Amino acid sequence: MNAPFSVTQQAGQRSEADDLLVAPSLERRRLQCYLALIVGDMAAVLVGFGLAGLLYDTAEGASRSLVYAQVLLPIFLTLALYNGSYSTLSLREGWRGVLRAQVAMLVALAVVVFVQFLMKSSSEASRGAFSGGAILALVLMAWSRLQLRSFVTWRCGSNVINELIIDDGGPQLRLPGAIRISAAAMGLRADLTDPHALDRLGLALRNIDRVIISCPADRRMEWAMILKGANVDGEVLDDEVARLGAQGARVTANHGLLLVSAGPLGLRERAIKRLFDVTFAGIAVLALSPLMIAVALAVKLQDGGPVFFTQRRMGRGNRFFNMYKFRSMTQALCDRDGNQSASKDDQRITAVGRFIRRTSIDELPQLLNVLLGDMSVVGPRPHATGSLAGNKLFWEVDLRYWQRHSLKPGLSGLAQVRGYRGATDRESDLVNRLQSDLEYLEGWTILRDIQIVFLTLRVLVHDRAF
Incomplete structure (x- = not known):
């Protein structure tokens, strides 16, 4: 898009600023949307x-309810x-904005109720009108925020911000909604000794909210120094x-440090997950105790x-723990290292074992692992150390395998409800x-854990349980 001509330009002429305005x-449009x-x-x-006041107590009630609104706003x-x-x-x-506004509203309501309680004025208030309001x-x-989505898209587009990718000979990068230009084609150079080159780059970055530079490693320092003075959120691509x-990333003692690992759950999330685990496993053990005894x-x-x-399995933090199951194979042929996956006509499996494996009843003792804190209700399934995918150990197929141990292993997980269970005859199975x-x-969210639990109930009996 071109900028308007200045009064000093002759008809048909274009300024350098016109050529570089991307x-x-x-x-201003975002401000309009905020308003x-x-x-x-x-x-x-x-x-x-x-x-609410009008429906609850006619016009006089509406007047009193509007007072609440004026205090709340x-x-x-x-x-x-x-x-x-x-x-x-x-x-x-849009939904994130709705959620944040709802949270702000709920806190404001709590503040008003608390103040009313301290002032002992709740007796004068209509609880029905207040609750309804x-x-x-x-x-x-x-509803209004969702209706305004079309207005936001009309004024600002789908990306809301101007994001610019400058290709200066680095890896090809494509981002939805981002503008991509060639540094060579537009005459942009990372030259800290040339004020004219810096001015030209400044013209190209007008109206840009975020810029990403894709360039060879030997030019990243120059681009980084330029972006620091460009009054824009700037990033340099580094694969x-x-x-x-x-x-x-952070800088400590003049050294740059990259954060490459962090616990997936904070203290609050761990507490919520553990409370859910203990509650679910405790109730399940009590409810299923007759079946487990039988x-x-x-x-x-x-x-x-x-x-x-x-059987020894690997759990959170790549540490071993003993996992319990009802024995489904003959005692002499139990494979404690998991070197051989069970097959459909496996002769090691007993008659009782075949039934409890097909119905997943053999997994019920793992509820004790959950209560002991070795496992969780939902999480990546723990594997035996000798498990093979095709002819390779699991971690030989993909080194990212070890990342799954950042959480406690689970009775069920996202992979299981998607049908990825049973023997790993091919590498693709893993x-x-x-x-x-x-x-x-x-x-992670507790709601997704609950959803996976319900989805697990549909796949307890499956044809991959041998």
Whole structure:
């Protein structure tokens, strides 16, 4: 897009600035979108409380409810401004903006209720109108924000920000919604000794919110120095970061450090996951104890051997633990190292064992592993150290295999509910499971754990259990 001609230009002439302008400014348009969201949120609160008061106690009730709205609005807007309800990320991801606004509203409601309690004024308030107003305001706020998505897209486009990739001879990079230009074609050079080259680059970066430079390693320092003074979020592409799997960077004692590993869960997430594990496993053990006792007796009566099969598996932090199962093979032929995967007509499996393996009942003793803290209800399935995919050990197929041990192993996982279970006759059998396990590690939520538990119930009986 070209900039308007200045008054000193003759008709038909183009300035250097015209040639280098690669994107229109989105700053004013984003401000318009923020203003539209603020107005929409305010209208949702006023209409919600006003309508609730009107329905609950006619016109007089509506008047009192609007007082609540007027008290809420300054608190809500202050919280919303601080928690990112009006941010670039909220413009880009509509549901994220809705969630943040809802959180700000709920906190504002809690503050008002608390203040009313301290002032002992709740007796004068209509609880029905207040509750109804709060619910309507939350619903209308979500609805208005989603309706404004088309306005945001119209004003700012799908990317919301101007993102520029400058190709200066480095790896090819494609990002959705980003503008890509050639440094050579536009005469852009990373020359710190030439003010004219810097000025030309400054013209190209007008209206840009974020710029990414793709260049050879020997020019990264010059580009980095230029970007530091360009008043723009700047990044230099370095594929070594991807090879190392770096998650962040910092400078300490004049040395650059790349963060290549971090625990996937914080303290709060670990506490929530552990609480879910103990609750689920405790209830399951109590509810299934009659079945477990019956299976234990059947296994014992089958050949007089031990009820449980204990096998060393690798768990969180690449540390070994003893995993429990109901024994499904004859005592003499149990494979404690897992060197041979069970097959469909495996002669080692007993009659009782064949039934409990097909129905996944043999896995029930692992509920004890969950209570002991060695395992979780949901997580990557633990493997025996001698397990093979084709003719290779699991970690010989893909070294990323070790990354799956950053969380406790689980009774079930994302790979299992997708059908990746049973014998690993081919290397691809492991690769499919590994991809699912790594995907699970990337974005843990307790809701997804609960979803996987429910999905597991559908695949307890399967034709891959030999």
